[in-house]
Amino acid sequence: MSTTPQSSATSISAFTPVADIPRRLFGSFVEQLGRSVYGGIYEPTHPTADEYGFRKDVLDLVKELGVTCVRYPGGNIVSNYRWEDGTGPREKRPVRRELAWHQTETNEVGIDDFYHWSKKAGTEIMLAVNMGTRGLQEALDELEYVNGAPGTTIADRRVANGIPEPMNIAMWCIGNEMDGPWQVGHMTPEEYASRVEKVAHAMKLAESGLEMVACGSSSAQMPTFGTWEKTVLTRAYEYLSFVSAHAYYYDHDHDSHKPEGMREFLASSEDMKQFIATVASCADYAREQNHGTKDIAISFDEWGVWYQDVWQKQEAEWKAAETEGLHTEPWPKAPHLLEDVYNASDAVVEGSLMITLLKHCDRVRSASRAQLVNVIAPIMAEENGPAWKQTIYYPFAEVANHAHGVAYAPEVDGPTFHTATYGDVQALESVVTWDEETREGLILAVNRDPDAAHEVSIDVSALPGVDAARFAVTHAEVLHDDDPYRQNTAANPLAVTPQELTVAADGASVTYELPSIAWSAVRFKA
Amino acid sequence: MSTTPQSSATSISAFTPVADIPRRLFGSFVEQLGRSVYGGIYEPTHPTADEYGFRKDVLDLVKELGVTCVRYPGGNIVSNYRWEDGTGPREKRPVRRELAWHQTETNEVGIDDFYHWSKKAGTEIMLAVNMGTRGLQEALDELEYVNGAPGTTIADRRVANGIPEPMNIAMWCIGNEMDGPWQVGHMTPEEYASRVEKVAHAMKLAESGLEMVACGSSSAQMPTFGTWEKTVLTRAYEYLSFVSAHAYYYDHDHDSHKPEGMREFLASSEDMKQFIATVASCADYAREQNHGTKDIAISFDEWGVWYQDVWQKQEAEWKAAETEGLHTEPWPKAPHLLEDVYNASDAVVEGSLMITLLKHCDRVRSASRAQLVNVIAPIMAEENGPAWKQTIYYPFAEVANHAHGVAYAPEVDGPTFHTATYGDVQALESVVTWDEETREGLILAVNRDPDAAHEVSIDVSALPGVDAARFAVTHAEVLHDDDPYRQNTAANPLAVTPQELTVAADGASVTYELPSIAWSAVRFKA
Amino acid sequence: MSTTPQSSATSISAFTPVADIPRRLFGSFVEQLGRSVYGGIYEPTHPTADEYGFRKDVLDLVKELGVTCVRYPGGNIVSNYRWEDGTGPREKRPVRRELAWHQTETNEVGIDDFYHWSKKAGTEIMLAVNMGTRGLQEALDELEYVNGAPGTTIADRRVANGIPEPMNIAMWCIGNEMDGPWQVGHMTPEEYASRVEKVAHAMKLAESGLEMVACGSSSAQMPTFGTWEKTVLTRAYEYLSFVSAHAYYYDHDHDSHKPEGMREFLASSEDMKQFIATVASCADYAREQNHGTKDIAISFDEWGVWYQDVWQKQEAEWKAAETEGLHTEPWPKAPHLLEDVYNASDAVVEGSLMITLLKHCDRVRSASRAQLVNVIAPIMAEENGPAWKQTIYYPFAEVANHAHGVAYAPEVDGPTFHTATYGDVQALESVVTWDEETREGLILAVNRDPDAAHEVSIDVSALPGVDAARFAVTHAEVLHDDDPYRQNTAANPLAVTPQELTVAADGASVTYELPSIAWSAVRFKA
Numbered sequence A, B, C: 001m002s003t004t005p006q007s008s009a010t011s012i013s014a015f016t017p018v019a020d021i022p023r024r025l026f027g028s029f030v031e032q033l034g035r036s037v038y039g040g041i042y043e044p045t046h047p048t049a050d051e052y053g054f055r056k057d058v059l060d061l062v063k064e065l066g067v068t069c070v071r072y073p074g075g076n077i078v079s080n081y082r083w084e085d086g087t088g089p090r091e092k093r094p095v096r097r098e099l100a101w102h103q104t105e106t107n108e109v110g111i112d113d114f115y116h117w118s119k120k121a122g123t124e125i126m127l128a129v130n131m132g133t134r135g136l137q138e139a140l141d142e143l144e145y146v147n148g149a150p151g152t153t154i155a156d157r158r159v160a161n162g163i164p165e166p167m168n169i170a171m172w173c174i175g176n177e178m179d180g181p182w183q184v185g186h187m188t189p190e191e192y193a194s195r196v197e198k199v200a201h202a203m204k205l206a207e208s209g210l211e212m213v214a215c216g217s218s219s220a221q222m223p224t225f226g227t228w229e230k231t232v233l234t235r236a237y238e239y240l241s242f243v244s245a246h247a248y249y250y251d252h253d254h255d256s257h258k259p260e261g262m263r264e265f266l267a268s269s270e271d272m273k274q275f276i277a278t279v280a281s282c283a284d285y286a287r288e289q290n291h292g293t294k295d296i297a298i299s300f301d302e303w304g305v306w307y308q309d310v311w312q313k314q315e316a317e318w319k320a321a322e323t324e325g326l327h328t329e330p331w332p333k334a335p336h337l338l339e340d341v342y343n344a345s346d347a348v349v350e351g352s353l354m355i356t357l358l359k360h361c362d363r364v365r366s367a368s369r370a371q372l373v374n375v376i377a378p379i380m381a382e383e384n385g386p387a388w389k390q391t392i393y394y395p396f397a398e399v400a401n402h403a404h405g406v407a408y409a410p411e412v413d414g415p416t417f418h419t420a421t422y423g424d425v426q427a428l429e430s431v432v433t434w435d436e437e438t439r440e441g442l443i444l445a446v447n448r449d450p451d452a453a454h455e456v457s458i459d460v461s462a463l464p465g466v467d468a469a470r471f472a473v474t475h476a477e478v479l480h481d482d483d484p485y486r487q488n489t490a491a492n493p494l495a496v497t498p499q500e501l502t503v504a505a506d507g508a509s510v511t512y513e514l515p516s517i518a519w520s521a522v523r524f525k526a
Helices: A056-065 A076-080 A111-121 A136-147 A153-160 A189-206 A227-239 A259-266 A268-289 A308-324 A344-359 A393-402 B056-065 B076-080 B111-121 B136-147 B153-160 B189-206 B227-239 B259-266 B268-289 B308-324 B344-359 B393-402 C056-065 C076-080 C111-121 C136-147 C153-160 C189-206 C227-239 C259-266 C268-289 C308-324 C344-359 C393-402
Strands: A007-012 A015-020 A027-029 A069-072 A096-098 A103-105 A124-129 A171-174 A211-214 A242-249 A297-305 A364-370 A379-381 A387-389 A406-410 A416-419 A423-426 A428-435 A440-447 A453-459 A472-479 A504-506 A509-514 A518-525 B007-012 B015-020 B027-029 B069-072 B096-098 B103-105 B124-129 B171-174 B211-214 B242-249 B297-305 B364-370 B379-381 B387-389 B406-410 B416-419 B423-426 B428-435 B440-447 B453-459 B472-479 B504-506 B509-514 B518-525 C007-012 C015-020 C027-029 C069-072 C096-098 C103-105 C124-129 C171-174 C211-214 C242-249 C297-305 C364-370 C379-381 C387-389 C406-410 C416-419 C423-426 C428-435 C440-447 C453-459 C472-479 C504-506 C509-514 C518-525
Touching: A027 A297, A056 A111, A056 A379, A056 A387, A056 A393, A069 A111, A069 A364, A076 A096, A111 A124, A111 A136, A124 A136, A136 A153, A136 A189, A171 A189, A171 A297, A189 A211, A189 A227, A211 A227, A227 A242, A227 A268, A242 A268, A242 A364, A259 A268, A259 A344, A259 A416, A268 A297, A268 A344, A297 A344, A344 A364, A344 A393, A344 A406, A344 A428, A344 A440, A344 A472, A344 A518, A393 A440, A393 A472, A393 A518, A428 A453, A440 A453, A440 A509, A472 A509, A509 A518, B027 B297, B056 B111, B056 B379, B056 B387, B056 B393, B069 B111, B069 B364, B111 B124, B111 B136, B124 B136, B136 B153, B136 B189, B171 B189, B171 B297, B189 B211, B189 B227, B211 B227, B227 B242, B227 B268, B242 B268, B242 B364, B259 B268, B259 B344, B259 B416, B268 B297, B268 B344, B297 B344, B344 B364, B344 B393, B344 B406, B344 B428, B344 B440, B344 B472, B344 B518, B393 B440, B393 B472, B393 B518, B428 B453, B440 B453, B440 B509, B472 B509, B509 B518, C027 C297, C056 C111, C056 C379, C056 C387, C056 C393, C069 C111, C069 C364, C111 C124, C111 C136, C124 C136, C136 C153, C136 C189, C171 C189, C171 C297, C189 C211, C189 C227, C211 C227, C227 C242, C227 C268, C242 C268, C242 C364, C259 C268, C259 C344, C259 C416, C268 C297, C268 C344, C297 C344, C344 C364, C344 C393, C344 C406, C344 C428, C344 C440, C344 C472, C344 C518, C393 C440, C393 C472, C393 C518, C428 C453, C440 C453, C440 C509, C472 C509, C509 C518
Parallel strands: A007 A453, A027 A069, A027 A364, A069 A124, A124 A171, A171 A211, A211 A242, A242 A297, A297 A364, B007 B453, B027 B069, B027 B364, B069 B124, B124 B171, B171 B211, B211 B242, B242 B297, B297 B364, C007 C453, C027 C069, C027 C364, C069 C124, C124 C171, C171 C211, C211 C242, C242 C297, C297 C364
Antiparallel strands: A015 A406, A096 A103, A379 A387, A406 A428, A416 A423, A428 A440, A440 A518, A453 A509, A472 A518, A504 A509, B015 B406, B096 B103, B379 B387, B406 B428, B416 B423, B428 B440, B440 B518, B453 B509, B472 B518, B504 B509, C015 C406, C096 C103, C379 C387, C406 C428, C416 C423, C428 C440, C440 C518, C453 C509, C472 C518, C504 C509
8 A cells, every 4th residue: 555644636737839749759778788689689599580580579678668769879888880791691700899888799790780760660770989999990881781782892792781772860969978987999178079079070971861969968967967968069060959957866875764764755757857957058059150041959868767866887807807917818798787677666767757858859850768778778688588567567558658759847836845955846746748639648646755646637628629528538547556676577467557537527527646756647539 | 356445564584583493383183083084094994004904195194294293182072091902913902982182092003003093194192091990000010011111021012913023103192181171181281280290200100201291171162271381380499391271263154254263263373372371471481480491382272273162062962962861872983073164264264373373383392283294184085085175285285394494583563453352453463483404584474354355565685694685486385265264175176276476586585465364385495 | 458547446335226127128129121021030042941931050059148028020111011911822922012111021031920930039029019000990800810719710710720719919009119200100209199099999999918118209319209199198198108218329439439429329228217117207207197007018129239320321322322313223122221230339338228227117117128139139140051140139138037026226436437327427337136936136237438437345244134144156257348340240250249257256246347338146045
């Protein structure tokens, strides 16, 4: 039963239209890291493996998840990745040391294979080029291989490798987190701005209509945050469609279950909002400096819950090994890395982050939840065994599949709870999506108050074209567990799943109670 | 008949010696652009094609034109060019997307072939290395391939490709127009200065006597003009022989035939003069900063008449296609690009520009008229058909073949005409060349006044060693058409040609009338 | 007989412990320059050549010299060197133009071969990567080839080339003398700092325990000396173990035998001391700027006597050839370059420099005498003939073989002599080493006074654990010639050798006289 000591009500009936919802908002991220690819989407010896070695059970879960676009192949690995390693006959592909994650990369999977996978998954690809150990020439060659019309030497290599048609990949990331000291070839803002200007210009010369994505800051905590964006976007404004934003959150007390960590964690979307606002203001600054009219959009291409403290312990071990003198032992293939297991509260927070993205989809025109399988992922895959859904799978799937049309930001004025970092914040977070064509809508609401259940009433009659007489709830679900730390695991994969939500409807209005730490979705027709 | 309403006289008898005339002043430019090479100098299926596939009819016109040195292989293409693509067996050469001009480059012609062509044409080669997608290592490798003594691996590849002897190419351009935002890999002045210092130093380590050419500003209109030159030349002073200058001119009213455009156009050499003075002052600044004694010379390696508005329309179409989303259709091979057809006024202006170069040949020690065949060119070549001379062919040929010895700048004080840009300018422009050894001279004079014919009297007796008693006019021609817009075309290739000029001689003095918008040349012996 | 006009006494009994003596302090340097490798350590047609083509007679002299670590393969050549050229089957290796020294590099010897040689010589290798024509990617590939565990494509190339085990090379120089205008790809401090940060970071990601060495200034006379160190070390502090220092000395009057040159030359170690102090202060500055605790050590990886005027004449000849226009004659293989022949004073000065390194071995944790064979070298090798020892061989061999344990800096307060550059300097320079475990010590003393012999008394009883009762001199030698210009030559290779030194012992004290310009070593047990 609920831990809620008290309850209070919030009424919502006024909305501000945000923007049409870009399908790319429901993107994901596949990095050749740990068991994300090897033993994740790919396991040629698995009973469900297809002709390319991809697991069909995982693929089915990806399709059910509703992912629209996948960023590939990284992430940090990009900065020491050679794209051609993942092309052509598998038996001729080189084996590499992958520096970012200390793993041995066999290159059994590369762009050739991932293209086939994405065709089956029905997903767009967003590709990142290596700006760490490589530069402009290799980016141009990769672009020609991937998208070039047959008839040139490099494009014809793709044809010879079994892909006659151009892959038509439109979104290209110019490196990954190039501000991060951990990144191979990390740069100053000026160095990266100079690089982006050259690479984006030349790639767009090569192909009309490319949408170039510049790295933004790796997080709002980077010392160059803001300066980085202003410098890069101002210099390369003309050539850019997007700037990246990355943000990860976790309960810093997840081990001890202290309530302070949970409280801050539940308010994570406050940070994301501020982050979006700052990056947008930098993009606006760049527009003004260039006397431009175009807005550079945000590609929020890494977001999600990630227990970074676990990773930092691993990194610290590697660093400590420094003092043991030179050692050059081989690195493992597909190691177990970043295999975070999520609990109920993680799913609620991810649900609130999706609400935040929707409420800012005028500026955030693409997003990639990081990542997809095994590595900080909604889907887990056992070696030679089943695949199953983590708690965070459910909010993503509901939203990706049912948020269509236009996003509407509701005016919420209800109960608050206190956090050390963000002060008093609204207990309820909500967004409504409404598709005038199909006359279908989705009400998303999160109660992130760790102390109390709350009632919410939402009246959507003010949305354009809503016919209160035709209003009907078609589906309503809530994700909540009285133990917010309860996880889905391989042994008990259905411990936390969405349950039916009891909704009272009156005209175009719905009322329901959300327990403490809960995510909910109500689909309606009108 | 002449359109001249009035006439007035100019007398010239005093001269300032400029400098010995470098043969390189009569250079040209061949970029692998459009039909400059493919279907221009090279057409293996043409009836006149030689063993390499080069058209003999075009080659004959090049030889007759008197070209001394040819800049190759670009131009903008250089910044995404791989020199080795144009070496070795043709059937193994790669096909590339050429980014600068949206063309498919088959690489049937490259440095191997162009070297053979230049041997037949009797021309020096001035080579440009790629600073856009490449850097120092590739430049050094190219230098070794081109000029290396047999016995090293890369030089021996040239030998294996049928060229046992070093090509002995002395002039090397370090990239092309690296200040231009259109250029693949374009740079700030500081970035380029850093690059030039490294590349020029290392190339000169590799080969004694190389003459290195740094890019100057792409035009006097560039926002970094002056700053660029000062920054680059100061940092790399020690290693540089030349700085590039580029300038193109055209009648902005060439379509409408409005007189304002023609008036400004006729005074184009005023701009060129100012350009030369500014670049020279920057080179002097660099010399002072380095406490040096050497003057860095100007290589005016792109100059001529180019209807840039036609090209800008093409570019704007490409840019507009951006909004249509990603498209990756193949690009054409040897497209019809920049095939400007020149009229009588264009020839007169080019004649005045050559006079300007001669009058500044103390500082301008090399120049390349852009370009040679089909592309903004003096020579046009029909596919599987004839080659013919544009109007601009004639002044170049006369000057290149007959301007020898020393250039003398006359003091001209005659009638003027008014221009919006340059104020009142002299109607007459003139230079005299005189070779004391052969006792042959050339008097060049242009009447660029759009409103009036003018009489000119030139007395060369003050030139050193001129013997008035032996003075004799050996040839006199004028290029003029009562319709300054009249063009030579494939159908009527001889519409505008030089005509005999009637000259009155008296001692070492000649007097003749130049109609409005006319170029003239008078050869003499003395 | 001695040229000494007078004599005076110095008593030493107080010492300051410096640090444990790192074995790397007795390193050397082998650059693929002139006959250092080809005709030096390698001569496959020599009667003593081994299965790799290495000369056994030279190898024996190297082992006798006591060299601990060898820096390889350069030097200036590194900046245009491709490491893979020296790997794999010799018959497939490319022949290159080597730009730094105008030589033809056959690549018969490379890292594969040098590794085999170093195994036989018992020496560690310190490897330098090319930062002139190359960058991060090639450095990473080289590291993987050299040190990578088998199982990756590049490491497996090493295995295929006959070296199954990782070479385990720990010290890596990031380029060579990148501040020098003569260096291919020379950089500003900011450019190099940016490069070092990236390369050192990524290489250490690849291999735990690597010790990265950044270039310091090429000499204390460089205009950027100090600024260079501060800029580079501050930016890349986290990743660096060492900063390089280079210093060469010679008697500027070695041709004329004027005494002024000799006087200054004898005091060379004063310059070295100051150099060490300045570089150390820059490293300390960087530590403070980074709020760090680690001290970046000095790798004094080029030091010795080098008659640079001879080389400068050669360079000036090459430069003068510039004016003769383009010429591309082939460069010689293994030319006779920098084959300085050393005299008695050179050996004394090198002895004083070794004393200086020992007295600063708390900060100087690695050093490489430049170079080893034929090129400014202790060992000379005749083609198809004998190898012999230069004068400078002897002090190095004595110290490298017998300086163990801890270095102790004595407090010297004795007679001085005057120099124009350094003012009054101590005539006597001395250091004592003492190994408590083996109970063996070494007293090194130089009389660098050009005008007088001096007596020295050294009492080591203050050293920790010295038992005066057990004190015994086991060996005592002096290197001196009444003609300080006397050389060892191929014809007379034993003209100058160490002679027995007469030592008076009293308790733990020794007294002996050193003639003017003399180096001495006294081994003791206690």
